[in-house]
Amino acid sequence: MxxxxxxxxxxxxxxxxxxxxxxxxxxxxxxxxxxxxxxxxxxxxxxxxxxxxxxxxxxxxxxxxxxxxxxxxxxxxxxxxxxxxxxxKTDRPRSELAIKLAMATADPRVDIAVVVQKQRTESMRQMRDYTDLRRHANDSGDLIWPLFLDHLIFALESEIRWLDHAEAMVLRREQIQPASDLTPAVSEAPLSGQVQR
Structure with a gap:
């Protein structure tokens, strides 16, 4: 196969x-x-x-x-x-985003909120673009293109919901941990490619 x-x-x-x-x-x-x-x-x-x-x-x-x-x-x-x-499920491709967040949560130098916010902003931008295309897709009389756009839009909606959930889990974990156990979110020497605020 x-x-x-x-x-x-x-x-x-x-x-x-x-x-x-x-x-x-x-x-x-x-x-x-x-x-x-x-x-x-x-x-x-x-x-x-x-x-x-x-x-x-x-x-x-x-x-x-x-x-x-x-x-x-x-x-x-x-x-x-x-x-x-x-x-x-085993046929689906691995999610780079899920892997990125899994690795980031284990690295005390990474501010998870920043990672999630950057991705959420980009996902919402993509969703706006696809939604604009979708508005005009019905004019073409084609069935394939609107269905494909709907798939992309629904996938992005799901991704944004998952990002909200991931962020909430991280915030809950930080509220539960004693202050002495928390490591600063961003070190003085940021990871290569890390975005500075």
Missing amino acids: LRNAVRWGLLALFADGPKYGYQLRTEFDTRTGGSWAVNVGQIYTTLDRLVRDGYVSSAGDSRDGLAMYEITDQGRTALECWYVTPIT
């Missing part, structure tokens, strides 16, 4: 016929609204793996001499299976 979302996404693009590499990149970018950058090198590496796994085969050359690819019966069966297989 393919695990990589880019590989599945590219395989799905073959459903309406043969394509060449740069065409796949353009269509992938269009369908994801440019929110998931994939370079041409990654496209061709992924195509090689799809061919190796028997999901895609060569379809000759285009009129311009570009190598064309098409989905195989095996690839179509795998794609149909992917569509109806729920994404489980």
Whole structure:
């Protein structure tokens, strides 16, 4: 089974016929609204793996001499299976944000409130941008783009709620600890890349 979302996404693009590499990149970018950058090198590496796994085969050359690819019966069966297989927790990518906060809470030199506030500000900015795009998405008559934007917006709403929860937990912990046990939040020698207030 393919695990990589880019590989599945590219395989799905073959459903309406043969394509060449740069065409796949353009269509992938269009369908994801440019929110998931994939370079041409990654496209061709992924195509090689799809061919190796028997999901895609060569379809000759285009009129311009570009190598064309098409989905195989095996690839179509795998794609149909992917569509109806729920994404489980173990399939989800690791969250860099969760890892960052986990590491930051163990480091007395890091002010967790600053880390959370910076991320919350950025997440809210992204949510505003996606919400603006969503307002105009209905005008296009396309179903895919509004659904994709809704997914991004709902994910950011969830992330902001989680950040609020994380901040509240940190504040509760600091209120429970005796003052003598608290280490200063920011040392005189800040971590590399740490933002100064």
